[in-house]
Amino acid sequence: MKNNTRTIQTIRQMFDARSIAVVGASADPSKYGFMTLDCIIKGGFQGKIYPVNPKGGEILGLRAYTSLMELPRVPDVAVILVPVQAVPQVIRDAGQKGIPGVVITTAGYREVGRDDLQQELIEIAEKNNVRIIGPNIEGFIYMPGKLNAQFFPVIENQGPFATISQSGSLTNGLAEWADQEKLGITATINLGNQVDICESDFMEFLAQDDAVKAMGLYLEGVKNGRRFLQALQRVTPRKPVVILKSGRSSAGEKSVASHTASLAGAHKVFHAACRQYGATPVDNLQDLYDYGKLLSTMExxxxxxxxxxxxxxxxxxxxxxxxxxxxxxxxxxxxxxxxxxxxxxxxxxxxxxxxxxxxxxxxxxxxxxxxxxxxxxxxxxxxxxxxxxxxxxxxxxxxxxxxxxxxxxxxxxxxxxxxxxxxxxxxxxxxxxxxxxxxxxxxxxxxxxxxxxxxxIGTPATMAPSEIYKDTHSRHEPDTNTPADFLLEPRAVALIEKYNIPYPPHYFGSTLDELTTAAHDMGYPVVLKVVSKDVIHKSDSGGVCVNIKNSQELKTEYEAMTSRIKEAHPHAVIEGMLVCRQADRGVELIVGAMEDPVFGPTLMVGMGGIFAEIMKDTAFRVAPLTPAHAREMLMELKGYPLLTGARGSASCDVDAVVDLIMNLSCLIVENPDIKELDLNPVRVYEKGILALDARIMKN
CATH class of the missing domain: 3.40.50.261 (Succinyl-CoA synthetase domains)
Structure with a gap:
């Protein structure tokens, strides 16, 4: 990540430009090079405008220069509208000329599978000290400078709303809505492939702009999940941020990947992360505009x-x-x-x-x-x-x-x-x-x-952690070609107990005699579980038996379970059996953690037991958490009243669940090789909790 202060200074210089070059300017009204130059002129830009075209001549009443090197002065920004094969030389010329930043409208990079061309672009820009907005965009509009630096539209009304969008069409649509209603905009910014300057940089830039009262974002993915959260943490205490993220459906997720090659991540996690850091997530374009309009105008x-x-x-x-x-x-x-x-x-x-x-x-x-x-x-x-x-x-x-x-x-x-x-x-x-x-x-x-x-915000217990965990790119990147490694439950239990997550008294043994002795010592009734890497979903395979009341029942179930597993999984290697003291009844939750591809370590809580996947009553937060975050997760659940004494039942120990979530947050942050972790069910009592099953998958 480049120096953030310098990045914002560069954006400021580009947006407050007193001179601009349009590379690929054209006299043909059907060309984007004409449309962009025409928009800049019609938008009322007061600075110097330098059309650049190899043929020279005159375009729209302005002298055209044959290259950036021919310009009489160094422009503050250059808009590039040339074919993809010509872009590298334009970047070199921009660097040699001393132009701080360029806007690359040209498409044909990673979004169409040409990662090589995109990487070449990045390397040339870095070598020549040129910052990039784009590529694969329509441009940007900044009304305080009367700079309409994109194909269309020409916006007339300045106002308190700013938009950032990965879609050129939505960039234009939101700006035109605001313009037609006389709400006006301060800025509208198209992101495209974000090879350099990204949505997080623009959010922080707009947060420092007094003309902006609220901002609305349309995103298909983010460049760096943790960097994005850092930006939200700095921006949202100062200004409202409304976010629409596409890719909720599987078809939408595929379309996102083909559009700007973004890593979409889990939609529900994205929404939760936005709320956690003070942004307002929405599910449709109308709400994005409506919320942004009200938040930028109403006290x-x-x-x-x-x-x-x-x-x-x-x-x-x-x-x-x-x-x-x-x-x-x-x-x-x-x-x-x-x-x-x-x-x-x-x-x-x-x-x-x-x-x-x-x-x-x-x-x-x-x-x-x-x-x-x-x-x-x-x-x-x-x-x-x-x-x-x-x-x-x-x-x-x-x-x-x-x-x-x-x-x-x-x-x-x-x-x-x-x-x-x-x-x-x-x-x-x-x-x-x-x-x-x-x-x-x-x-x-x-x-x-x-x-x-x-x-x-000012309450220490409710503030986001002052230091967001290292960005996802510094964490262990999972090898998708390597099979996941499931920890045997005894090892999983040993790990969660290190983080003060309570589990019933238990014993792992490979012989019936060992298990019988252990069951006698801990007291009946007990639960018997198979321990095998080849049997992940134990209940579905007959690998769990509850309410075993004596040694004879234990012997019978031990033998029956061994037979069931062999029948269901003929090649399974049974490492042994786990015998546990049977827990009393209580309200059941599922508490888990996972490695989200965008935000990294992420926590989940939901109504648990066998209905976890059926009810899908869940809440998510990105680690590390505060106790306030953990409590908010529980309160989001539709089943939360079950924890607080619904219909005359006793209230459960919510504080103990909050402690469990916090401990799990520490565990997932300190063990980056964990891909998934499920505690299902977790029994919650009037006093205390117990995790009754632990499943951990490592990368």
């Missing part, structure tokens, strides 16, 4: 209370349904507030509960009620639902925003001409406007969640 709420104020009942009901689904608090209205509103002599058809239905279309009535609600501190966020044309509604909302302490958002539908005029004006004034109440409420919920994250 971050300091609580979870929402007041819904509507012109008609239907949209208010829809909003409150969505709010309840998302766990937002719809507070009851204080009587003093209700009395004050009733004294305003508003429509007798109105309803003065939350949601408030004014049954009116007069802007001043919305304002009077909202001001009263703010005086009584009714809520942290006001959602104003316009379901009809509200004359003067835009002016009223813009003025109201300045007068209240609560945050404010608007949903507007059915507003005809008034809506068409007021929607962009409100967005431009910093009041996010949505076309449906559901979209507004979902975005508000994301802001409330980010507000909770910000309030937790």
């Amino acid at each position: 971050i709420p300091q609580g979870n209370r929402l007041l819904i104020l509507s012109s008609s009942g239907g949209i208010g009901v829809i909003a409150v349904d969505e709010a309840e689904t998302l766990g937002i608090d719809g507070p009851a209205l204080p009587q003093a507030f209700v009395d004050e509103v009733k004294a305003l002599n508003l429509s007798p058809l109105g309803s003065y509960t939350n949601p408030i239905d004014l049954a009116a279309i007069w802007a001043h009535e919305f304002k009077e009620v909202a001001l009263a609600a703010d005086r009584h501190d009714v809520a942290d966020v006001f959602l104003i639902n316009f379901g009809d044309p509200i004359e003067g509604g835009g002016d009223m909302i813009i003025e109201l925003k300045k007068q209240i302490n609560a945050s404010i958002a608007v949903s507007y539908m059915g507003g005809a001409r008034d809506e068409a005029v007021d929607r962009p004006r409100m967005n431009q004034a910093g009041v996010p406007v949505f076309s449906t109440p559901e979209r507004a409420v979902k975005a508000i919920a994301a802001a409330m969640e980010y507000g909770r994250f910000q309030r937790k």
Whole structure:
């Protein structure tokens, strides 16, 4: 990883460019070299523009130079739009000229299987001290410098939202949405193959840009998982980050690999890692834009209370349904507030509960009620639902925003001409406007969640570890051609016990006499398990027998189990048997760890026992963890109420489970050769826990 401070300085020089070269500029309107040069000019760039084309001449009214070496001065950035075989020499020329960074739009590298060309590009750039954005991209737009350095579109409105995307189409689409709504953007950045400057560098750059209030990312993978988490850890306390990652399905994962050759990793782990480090993961493009719009304009709420104020009942009901689904608090209205509103002599058809239905279309009535609600501190966020044309509604909302302490958002539908005029004006004034109440409420919920994250940051027990574990590239890379090595359970148990993970009293033996003596010493009932590298799923093969009450039953089961295993696995080598004291009943969890291909050591917890794979009620975090992370994992489970005394049952020892997860976090970090580890089931009691089975697979 290159020096991060120097990387950000280079990005700053490229984005704040006072001069730019377009290598591959063309007079042919069908060529990208024409489109890019045309966008730079139409975007209003105030600096020097140097078209570069071997034929020289004039393009779009500008003198064209035959090469970078002919330029009269050193540009701050060069955009390269030449065939793949011509790129290396352009990079050499850029280095010789002293150009700090280039934007390579050219495709034809790793995304089409030409790793050799991509590696050559990297080596030439490093040798010539030239930094690269791309290749395989459309470019970037930076509105503070009026620099539209990509094929299209030309963006007109500067605003507080910034986007980073691995897809050129989505780069353009998000920027155009923001532009059309007058929300505007600060920057939109296309990533492509990320051979050098990557999404993490851009996040840290945008975090230092005062014009950016929130950023939205579309990712197909990340260049370096641990570097990405380090960037999130530094960025999210300062600014909201919303992330859409594609590749949830197997087909999507394959498409990602062919698009930008990114390592996608497990989707559920990616989402969990984002939440762990303060980012907001989403599942669709609409949410990416909606959340980014609201987080870049609305003040971050300091609580979870929402007041819904509507012109008609239907949209208010829809909003409150969505709010309840998302766990937002719809507070009851204080009587003093209700009395004050009733004294305003508003429509007798109105309803003065939350949601408030004014049954009116007069802007001043919305304002009077909202001001009263703010005086009584009714809520942290006001959602104003316009379901009809509200004359003067835009002016009223813009003025109201300045007068209240609560945050404010608007949903507007059915507003005809008034809506068409007021929607962009409100967005431009910093009041996010949505076309449906559901979209507004979902975005508000994301802001409330980010507000909770910000309030937790200063609490030592809830902060992310100050030092994120070494990046995945420094860890042992698994050899996919070598069969996995499963530890025999006695060895696995010995390892987890070193990390204070409790396991029942047990004994490993190879003869019936040994096992009988051990069972007598530990006390019946006992459990008998086969120990064999050839029998991974013991229960499925008849390799586990429970509730053995005496030595005769032990003898019978020992002989029967040996026969079952030989029948199911004729070539299996039985190392011996493990006899364990049978554990009491309790709530069952599965707790595990794995080596994620993107983020490295990762923890998982879920409802356990034989239903672990059926219910799939799981939560993930990237190691190392804090105790707060471990507790959050448990609270995410749908089955969490089983641990806290559901339906009158006794509460379980949640603290002991948190300790177990923390100990397992240490184990997986300190043993990088472990590929997978399952403790299934883990029995949780009123006091204490027991791991009843341990399976460890090493690389």
